[in-house]
Amino acid sequence: xxxxxxxxxxxxxxRVGSGLAVVMLSASLVACGGSGAxxxxxxxxxxxxxxTAPSVAASLPASAAASAPASAGASAGSTDATGKVAFLxxxxxxxxxxxxxxxxFEKWMKQLAPNVQVIxxxxxxxxxxxxxxxxAAIAQGAKVLVVVAVDGTQAAKIVETANAANVPVVAYTRxxxxxxxxxxxxxxxxxxxxxxxxxxxxxxxxxxxxAVIAGSTTDSFAHLERDGWMSVLKPAFDSSSRKLVGDVWxxxxxxxxxxxxxxxxxxSTQNNIQAVLAANDSTAEGSIASLKTHGLxxxxxxxxxxxxxxxxxxxxxxxxxxxxxxSVDDEAKYTSQIVVNLLTGTAPxxxxxxxxxxxxxxxxxxxxxxxxxxxxTNMQTLIDAGAISKTELCNGIPAGTGPCN
Amino acid sequence: MTxxxxxxxxxxxxxGRDRAPHAGARTSRSGALVxxxxxxxxxxxxIVSLIAIALFxxxxxxxxxxxxxxxxxxxxxxxxxxxxxGEVVVLLLGxxxxxxxxxxxxxxxxxxxxxxxxxxxxxxxxPIMILCGAxxxxxxxxxxxxxxxxxxxxxxxxxxxxxxxQLWILGPQGTMSVFDPTIAAxxxxxxxxVASWALAAGLVxxxxxxxxxxxxxxxxSARALALPLILSALALVVTxxxxxxxxxxxxxLLLLAMLAVGWWITERTVPGRHLFAVGGNAxxxxxxxxxxxxxxxxxxxxxxxxxxxxxxxxxxxxxxxxTLTGGxxxxxxAIGAAVIGGTSLIGGRGTMWSALLGALIMGGVSNGxxxxxxxxxxxxxxxxxxxxxxxxxxxxxxRRQSRGRQPGGARG
Numbered sequence: 001x002x003x004x005x006x007x008x009x010x011x012x013x014x015r016v017g018s019g020l021a022v023v024m025l026s027a028s029l030v031a032c033g034g035s036g037a038x039x040x041x042x043x044x045x046x047x048x049x050x051x052t053a054p055s056v057a058a059s060l061p062a063s064a065a066a067s068a069p070a071s072a073g074a075s076a077g078s079t080d081a082t083g084k085v086a087f088l089x090x091x092x093x094x095x096x097x098x099x100x101x102x103x104x105f106e107k108w109m110k111q112l113a114p115n116v117q118v119i120x121x122x123x124x125x126x127x128x129x130x131x132x133x134x135x136a137a138i139a140q141g142a143k144v145l146v147v148v149a150v151d152g153t154q155a156a157k158i159v160e161t162a163n164a165a166n167v168p169v170v171a172y173t174r175x176x177x178x179x180x181x182x183x184x185x186x187x188x189x190x191x192x193x194x195x196x197x198x199x200x201x202x203x204x205x206x207x208x209x210x211a212v213i214a215g216s217t218t219d220s221f222a223h224l225e226r227d228g229w230m231s232v233l234k235p236a237f238d239s240s241s242r243k244l245v246g247d248v249w250x251x252x253x254x255x256x257x258x259x260x261x262x263x264x265x266x267x268s269t270q271n272n273i274q275a276v277l278a279a280n281d282s283t284a285e286g287s288i289a290s291l292k293t294h295g296l297x298x299x300x301x302x303x304x305x306x307x308x309x310x311x312x313x314x315x316x317x318x319x320x321x322x323x324x325x326x327s328v329d330d331e332a333k334y335t336s337q338i339v340v341n342l343l344t345g346t347a348p349x350x351x352x353x354x355x356x357x358x359x360x361x362x363x364x365x366x367x368x369x370x371x372x373x374x375x376x377t378n379m380q381t382l383i384d385a386g387a388i389s390k391t392e393l394c395n396g397i398p399a400g401t402g403p404c405n
Numbered sequence: 406m407t408x409x410x411x412x413x414x415x416x417x418x419x420x421g422r423d424r425a426p427h428a429g430a431r432t433s434r435s436g437a438l439v440x441x442x443x444x445x446x447x448x449x450x451x452i453v454s455l456i457a458i459a460l461f462x463x464x465x466x467x468x469x470x471x472x473x474x475x476x477x478x479x480x481x482x483x484x485x486x487x488x489x490x491g492e493v494v495v496l497l498l499g500x501x502x503x504x505x506x507x508x509x510x511x512x513x514x515x516x517x518x519x520x521x522x523x524x525x526x527x528x529x530x531x532p533i534m535i536l537c538g539a540x541x542x543x544x545x546x547x548x549x550x551x552x553x554x555x556x557x558x559x560x561x562x563x564x565x566x567x568x569x570x571q572l573w574i575l576g577p578q579g580t581m582s583v584f585d586p587t588i589a590a591x592x593x594x595x596x597x598x599v600a601s602w603a604l605a606a607g608l609v610x611x612x613x614x615x616x617x618x619x620x621x622x623x624x625x626s627a628r629a630l631a632l633p634l635i636l637s638a639l640a641l642v643v644t645x646x647x648x649x650x651x652x653x654x655x656x657x658l659l660l661l662a663m664l665a666v667g668w669w670i671t672e673r674t675v676p677g678r679h680l681f682a683v684g685g686n687a688x689x690x691x692x693x694x695x696x697x698x699x700x701x702x703x704x705x706x707x708x709x710x711x712x713x714x715x716x717x718x719x720x721x722x723x724x725x726x727x728t729l730t731g732g733x734x735x736x737x738x739a740i741g742a743a744v745i746g747g748t749s750l751i752g753g754r755g756t757m758w759s760a761l762l763g764a765l766i767m768g769g770v771s772n773g774x775x776x777x778x779x780x781x782x783x784x785x786x787x788x789x790x791x792x793x794x795x796x797x798x799x800x801x802x803x804r805r806q807s808r809g810r811q812p813g814g815a816r817g
Binding site: 095099248249253257263266267285286293392395396 | 484568734735
């Protein structure tokens with residue numbers, strides 16, 4: 001069908017075009033590759049283990065007590081537990097799962113039970129894929145499943161599947177709505193919400209207006225967190241000692257959406273707000289960007305949680321006021337301790353669990369990871385714990401600010 | 406290689422009908438700045454929708470048309486509008502680009518790493534990121550144009566692969582802060598009032614001058630003055646509104662400039678006009694000797710480049726490049742904006758300005774619902790309804806218009 005001229009032109013075009021594309025792509029890959037490698041700090045460095053709270057040692061199960069407080073030799077307090085454990089992570093888009101939780105858990109398992117093999121799987125934010133991964137792990141002989149559920153309700157199916165094979169399931173960070181969950185390790189969204197509410201009350205005065213930017217409405221964490229701060233703030237709102245504006249959800253915790261929501265709040269209040277209660281660091285970031293445009297950034301308190309690197313920088317710049325931090329390494333450590341108990345058939349010490357949580361109508365033992373408020377004054381804590389690197393934190397921050405010198 | 410297009414074109418006769426007046430518009434060289442609406446009226450249904458939306462939200466919330474809110478809205482829509490421009494370029498060809506959201510994310514990540522980790526100044530980092538975007542686009546374009554792999558498949562693969570690249574570049578910290586004042590200025594500053602008035606006056610002089618000159622040369626009847634007058638008045642009113650609050654947002658001006666350049670390239674240059682021809686009938690274009698492969702390659706290079714510009718705006722907008730940058734509903738909003746604005750999914754019909762109109766409609770609805778503090782479920786449902794309504798209005802009006810016009814042929 002083609003004339004030979006067309007063919008020739010197509011071939012010429014192909015060569016030039018693909019050559020061009022390959023050159024451009026490889027050039028950009030080289031550029032990005034170098035930078036990508038350069039940007040990866042050593043995450044969850046083993047040395048960070050020694051910095052966890054001293055109170056932790058008291059609650060360790062007997063088998064692990066010897067090895068946990070120090071970063072000494074792995075063989076010291078390890079058990080002879082064998083078998084496989086599967087760690088099912090929800091997605092690649094939230095950096096903490098694969099960069100912090102995964103490596104930390106593997107590190108602690110290696111220390112507490114060197115003969116246990118850890119299978120780590122990441123579902124692409126897809127509940128179906130996570131179920132398939134759970135089935136595959138069980139088929140491979142996993143004796144315990146540690147699950148960060150993509151979807152807390154649909155993950156009940158994972159628990160039922162595992163139970164049918166006599167495999168216990170530990171819910172990690174996120175709740176799974178099944179009465180057959182064995183244990184839950186994670187932070188307590190209600191407590192974190194309360195902390196945000198209490199902090200906001202303490203940093204506002206009578207008659208102040210508080211703009212509330214909640215998290216993603218599809219995330220149970222966001223709802224529990226909001227319930228937490230409302231339990232503190234509602235009396236103040238009811239008695240008119242504080243005024244509530246906004247109280248809106250942010251789809252997918254997206255900072256771009258939070259930016260737009262904050263714009264709207266500032267427009268309809270004509271900039272008359274005295275504090276922003278943002279549900280996490282992403283929504284705080286979007287809110288702060290909007291406050292900048294309206295000339296309020298740095299002038300009113302803004303909350304956040306997660307203590308991400310960019311939020312820490314905003315805190316050092318005085319644009320964000322605080323963030324709430326939980327040690328991922330602690331959470332991974334508690335989880336590995338409980339997994340060893342399950343593998344060896346021993347009972348965890350009675351004081352290991354801090355509370356219970358209602359999952360699928362049943363009361364499940366829960367270990368809550370303590371959270372602390374991070375601000376300009378105590379940011380060194382994060383550096384000491386290895387959660388962030390000082391070089392990266394202080395990059396672009398004037399010397400003499402917080403821990404930067 | 407081009408079988409899908411060969412089959413698609415004869416089935417859809419509306420493409421042929423709609424293209425006739427467009428061709429007519431091209432023959433007139435005068436009044437260049439206003440031809441986009443005179444020639445085809447593609448934009449009219451979107452304008453009607455936009456006015457309806459504005460009136461509705463002003464009725465529900467007194468702030469919707471306030472200068473402050475319009476200033477916010479003008480900045481909020483820029484990202485979607487820029488991505489929609491990239492989408493328009495490939496939609497004109499009858500192709501689609503699903504990778505633009507991921508490309509925004511990956512180019513934003515590149516900018517973040519270059520500036521935050523390597524300390525590159527903006528004038529080096531920004532060109533590199535734009536080149537990266539163009540390179541990624543060209544790479545996809547090569548698969549589409551030279552190997553004949555459907556763009557849906559290639560860019561779907563790109564959507565996933567570039568998201569992976571974005572996450573890999575960002576590394577474990579996930580977010581790169583970019584505090585550079587020049588980058589922040591893109592979406593964070595406004596033009597001084599004097600400068601904005603001078604610009605508006607210049608624009609009005611250009612619009613009216615070119616039309617009056619055309620009339621004087623008897624290329625146009627005096628009636629042709631109506632639209633330039635409306636546009637001039639609009640420019641002055643918008644300038645006055647913006648200046649009543651913080652001023653004309655720099656980001657919005659940059660968007661308008663890009664739209665003008667994009668419009669000029671697609672409608673006034675040879676490669677641009679080839680987009681319409683190939684999109685209307687690829688096989689006929691090929692037989693007529695048009696370099697179809699090269700045009701496709703160029704179009705995807707351009708859309709990748711626009712995604713990089715979008716990445717720049719995204720970094721500026723929130724002061725950082727993160728894992729969420731370019732994600733969420735951005736891509737779908739951009740495709741929606743292009744289509745709502747009157748660009749055909751089948752190819753051959755559309756205009757750069759549809760990116761602006763569509764983004765204004767999508768962004769306006771979202772902003773209006775935010776002002777009403779509407780619940781998220783309500784927002785999603787309303788936004789879905791608006792997309793359906795706007796496109797239906799476009800289709801119905803177009804059908805009636807083309808039926809009425811049939812005997813007379815092209816106008817303009």
